[in-house]
Amino acid sequence: MGWLVVCAAALMAFMGISVGSSLGLVLSVGSGALTFPPLWGALKSRGLMTHAGWRWSASLIFGMVALVVNANAYAATPEGKAAAAQRDAKDAAQKLDEQLDEAQVAAAEKVAIESGEHCLSGWDGSHNDLERAVRTRLRNPRSFEHIETVRSPVDAEGKFALIMTYRAENGFGGINIEAIGVEVDVATCHFREVSNDEIAARLAP
Numbered sequence: 304m305g306w307l308v309v310c311a312a313a314l315m316a317f318m319g320i321s322v323g324s325s326l327g328l329v330l331s332v333g334s335g336a337l338t339f340p341p342l343w344g345a346l347k348s349r350g351l352m353t354h355a356g357w358r359w360s361a362s363l364i365f366g367m368v369a370l371v372v373n374a375n376a377y378a379a380t381p382e383g384k385a386a387a388a389q390r391d392a393k394d395a396a397q398k399l400d401e402q403l404d405e406a407q408v409a410a411a412e413k414v415a416i417e418s419g420e421h422c423l424s425g426w427d428g429s430h431n432d433l434e435r436a437v438r439t440r441l442r443n444p445r446s447f448e449h450i451e452t453v454r455s456p457v458d459a460e461g462k463f464a465l466i467m468t469y470r471a472e473n474g475f476g477g478i479n480i481e482a483i484g485v486e487v488d489v490a491t492c493h494f495r496e497v498s499n500d501e502i503a504a505r506l507a508p
Contacts, residue, residue: 324376419463422492428452433467433485433494446472450480455505461489464505
């Protein structure tokens with residue numbers, strides 16, 4: 304273990320020399336000297352400095368302080384400043400990308416809300432609440448089959464019309480094709496049933 308600390312201290316001493324930190328060099332040498340096996344083995348054999356706890360604690364403190372001092376010294380060098388500037392530029396670019404992504408998502412959500420697309424199924428364009436309401440009216444809700452949903456643009460009042468065409472079993476066991484027209488509020492996605500003629504008129508080009 305002592306040799307590992309000595310090796311780590313040697314690396315920090317080399318770093319101190321590289322960045323021109325005399326204090327970091329001294330602290331690193333001190334950290335390594337405090338746990339240098341041959342030195343402390345010789346002292347211990349003579350009955351000197353037999354308490355190892357303070358040496359390890361002091362070596363750890365010296366090493367940590369040397370690391371901080373060397374890091375600060377490196378940050379003050381041209382290379383350290385260039386590396387810091389590069390990191391800052393990378394962080395700024397990443398932050399900008401995140402902001403752009405958030406802005407794009409927000410813009411897409413706004414378009415979807417304003418167009419009423421958020422009220423409709425992305426799978427088949429149906430209005431899920433309307434579909435559920437129609438099923439509850441049927442004698443056999445399981446017979447419901449969505450055919451298509453046609454809608455109008457959103458008007459000035461924030462509403463759009465749609466007609467949902469579907470198949471369902473009638474009271475005689477046969478299959479009928481029916482259609483229901485509703486007006487949908489973009490803000491809430493709530494609907495109210497209106498006549499098919501009114502819906503057809505709004506859907507007309």
